[in-house]
Amino acid sequence: MNKNTRIIAKSLKKRNRSESTFRLMGLLGIISAISFLVIILFSIINEGKKAFVSTQIKLDIFFDSKILDPGNSGKITEIENANYQTLIKASLLNFFPDVKTRNDQRDLLSMISSSEQENLMRTLTNDISLMNTKKEFWLKSSSKYDVINKNPEMIDFAEEDRLISNQQLFWFNELKKDNRVKFGFNKIFFTAADSTEPEQAGIWGSVMGSFFTLFVTLLLSFPIAVAAGVFLEELAPKNRFTHFIEVNINNLAAVPSIIFGLLGLAIFLNVMHLPRSAPLVGGMVLALMTLPTIIIATRASLKAVPPSIREAAIGMGATKMQTVTHHVLPLSMPGISTGTIIGMSQALGESAPLLMIGMVAFIVDVPESFLDSSTVLPVQIYLWKSTAARGFVELTAAGVLVLLTFLILMNSFAVIIRKKFEKKW
Amino acid sequence: MKKTILTASLIAFGFSGSAFARDQIQIVGSSTVYPFATVVAERFGKTSGFKTPVIESTGSGGGLKLFCKGLGTEHPDITNASRRIKAKEVKNCSKNGVTDITEIKVGFDGIAMANAKAGPMLELSLKDIYLALAKDVPADPNGDTVKPNPYKMWNEVNPALPNAPIVVVGPPPTSGTRDAFNELAIERGCKKFPGRKALKKKDKKLYKKECRSIREDGPYVEAGENDNLIIEKLVADPGALGVFGYSFLDQNRDKVKAAKVDGVFPEFEAISSGEYPVSRSLFFYIKNAHAAVIPGIKQYVAEFTNAKAIGSDGYLVSKGLIPLPESDRAKFEKAGKSLTKFDGNVLKK
Structure with a gap:
């Protein structure tokens, strides 16, 4: 045994020990996270199931x-x-x-x-x-x-x-x-909208509100974001100006959502005179919020398409536009869709920006169009939570369950798309 | 597919710029009136054949700000308030063309101070409340000069109170409850000092500033426009005292108990007779120019002012509203029918 192996053997025990502590810390982290989740879910389900x-x-x-x-x-x-x-x-x-x-x-x-x-x-x-x-x-x-x-x-x-x-x-x-x-x-819980009597209140009004709002959000944000992403990634020259835009888009993704609500109030309501409390305006505000998320996802998945595909297309005589629309964009669609769905589920859970444009309100009629007054799921949960009557406690929890179900559905849909269509190069 | 997306987004943008016809009443305002207004709105929607009004809870100040922004369907038709409109707000309203409004008083609400059932039984005077919560308190016994509020414990304010830190959870400045609390509790406690009272004659502005301001150094905790949150904070911290409307006290008697103020509990009879010192009136204001355009406004007002709703046996009374004397109610029912124009000159400048 020479000197070096002696030193190594001496420190080995200590290093192994810190290795196992390190593992233990990680395990503890995971266990505490899971147990918090289980506690939260358990208490919500326990209370919420009563409302059904x-x-x-x-x-x-x-x-x-x-x-x-x-x-x-x-x-x-x-x-x-x-x-x-x-x-x-x-x-x-x-x-x-x-x-x-x-x-x-x-x-x-x-x-x-x-x-x-x-x-x-x-x-x-x-x-x-x-x-x-x-x-x-x-x-x-x-x-x-x-x-x-x-x-x-x-x-x-x-x-x-x-x-x-x-x-x-x-x-x-x-x-x-x-x-x-x-x-x-x-049954009323799944067919009615808000009410002052807990036994007559339902979630359906806000589900429809969320649906109309998200529909507008998707219609506006998806085409604009994909176009912006394609332009920045494939067509725009790399110079100071585009770099400046890039930095700003990344910054926008981190802006607190209430700011978009203030913007919506100032522009959509005060300048454009759109109606208060309408899903149309809510959708427009949430589209602004979702845009950066989808742009970033689009650019990332465009980047992931290998340059050889583009070179081959151009080598065969395709124009830049044909290269993008025939080859690059279809190949990056799984990634873009995943990003879009994640952005949408973020928008589904958002309530702060809607406060500014009057969607946090007591609404009894189930909305039937983009201009009818409506609330959305998270807002309905908030409104029930702040009502005095005791019967709303279980409705609040049940509302959370409905919202969580939609979020899980959307996110697992995103996972399925990614698993099924994503190409590995 | 691409084409449909494009046209759909064009349609969505094409809406912008035009004003919209609206066949649904829009109401904003006080979170204290909100639980009453929603009940009226729901009944109105079920029985009248009109659409159910949309009600937002924005706080009295926030509601009047939206209300006074102008005429036209994008502005609300009615605002609820847990205090009377201020001269400043009337001015702001008429600046934007909202000159013809009707004032309706619907009833009273007591502002209760309450703590968790597990907490100590408290008997406060207005003077105690002032000394515990004002930003500046008298530096000498007569109240001629002031110093920043040094008190941290209840027994420093009044030796009869428990030796416990002052923690009061209450509404933020946008709330009508807060305005009323400042005026009815803090200011009246302030007036108990002769020196402060004399200041009112000398320098009214300074008096208002010093006698209506709540401390910002910690013991007063702002809880947002959500009275349920205040109740929950009280349950979690039995040492804390909450400030909120009587209707919330009434709905949460299993969790909190009220403190006596000047020897009186905030009970139904004591508030309606005015014996309980911290009570205020609840209002709503109607934009008369809208009554001809938006269907159902007059009928909604009729439903709200009806004896069935706010009379002494009305359905809002079982929800915690404290009714007006019958003659007053009849007066406001009439005002609602004819949409009597409110005269801003009756307000104190």
Whole structure:
């Protein structure tokens, strides 16, 4: 053993030790990241899954023509404008005959969601032969009862801390004992827009808003960004000016998104007089934000196409434009599409710039065009989070789940495209 | 494919430059009025056959700024406010052509100071609140001169209060709640010092500056226009005190409890009778020129001012609004029907 091997052997143990500490640190990093993710996902799913079902109460509704059509006119308009609340009340009083005072009756009636009056009206006008017959309905309960039913620990709270009074809880338990309470699929959550009543609020309005907004974003940002990327990478001379533009595009990608919102407010609303709260404007603002992302992705994937392809095309007599459109661009499309989808999913999760252009608003009607007022998914989550009523807690979590689902879908789509079409040189 | 993309983007750009017809009421303004206005809007949308109005929660100041920007469909029709419009804002409005507006008072709101249920029971006076939160506090017992607020603990302000650091979570300056809090709590506490009161006669501007400013050195934490966030911060920190509207207190009684101010709890009767000192009125303002253009404005105002909504048994009362006396409500219902022009001269300059 000479001197050198002795020195090496001596330090070997120490070096091996630091090697294993290094590995351990890395492993710890990964484990803590994963456990945070699991905790977050677990708590969101745990809360959010409650919103997919809702408490329903079975009542026998008698479509009394004396109430719905006192003049016996038989006119549909008369029946449409009748007071369906009275039917629900009659059915509840049938079950609880000893509820007499007006206040108690009102408290009892508050058990059923006010949206059910419209549903009963629809059922009857669709099938008028139901008049003067009795039918069993599963009616949606109001949010307060729904919250109590989903969080049984709240039953033990003191009366003033609980959402419903002891009397109301008693009524609810009576119905439960009679097997008149169940959980049913919460269809409204997937078909309605915002509401002030948690049991009537849904995510669909903001899903449509997000769809219209992203459609505009894609239409504007994709062609402009690809054109800009191709020009800068393939056609533009490399000089100080193009270098300056390059640096600025890279800087733009790092600009906080709220700045684009301010720009949208100043130009699209104040100068161009486009309407407030419209997905068109939201899409334009988000397009500005997405442009640099797609330009950078385009340039990177154009760069990845080997020069031999271009040289071969030019050698065969193709023009610069033919080279680009026939060979280089198609070959780089997988990379460009991946970049675009990533940019789009970024835009889907964005809410700050939309605050400036009025898309953070209470909107009850589901938007049907690019000019209808609308919100987007992350904004809807924010709005629900800042509402006082207890029933919105689970809606917020469920909204997060819907947003996450869309993001995962888009990102896995990007991964699939990359895996399937990407060429390795 | 390329062609369709091109034409579609051209169409999208082609929209620009023209003004848009709008058949939906647009409302901006106070986050305190927001929960009430949304309920009215939803009912209005369901029952009237008009589209449901769009409501943004921008804060009273932010709302009036947008409202006063001008006439035309790109500007909002109605703004909610948790304080009265200021003379300065009326001037700004008329500068932009918005001269004909109607003022509607919808009810009262108490500003509650509350802490987590786990926290200590507090009894504050207006003077305590002023000394704890003002930017400058009197340097001598009479209040003739001021010094930057040195107090860090509640018991330095008033020996009867607990030996705990002053942490108050409240709304930012764009909020009407903050304006009202400055005026109703801080300024009134300030007036308790004779020297400060005398200053009002001598130099009104300096008085306003010194008696309505909240400290910026840490103990007052601004929480944004989101009252739910304040509640959550209070639950997380039982030593902190929050400032927010009565309706939020009412909805969150399982999490927070109110402090007495000048010996009175912020309860329904005490606020509506004016016994609770920190209470203010809630308003909305209508742009009368829009009422003829945008369908449904008059009907929306009628729905909001109806006894069914804001009367003593109204559906907004169950949401935490404190109703006006019946004669006042009838007066504003009439004003809403005829769109009575608001006279800016009644405001203090």
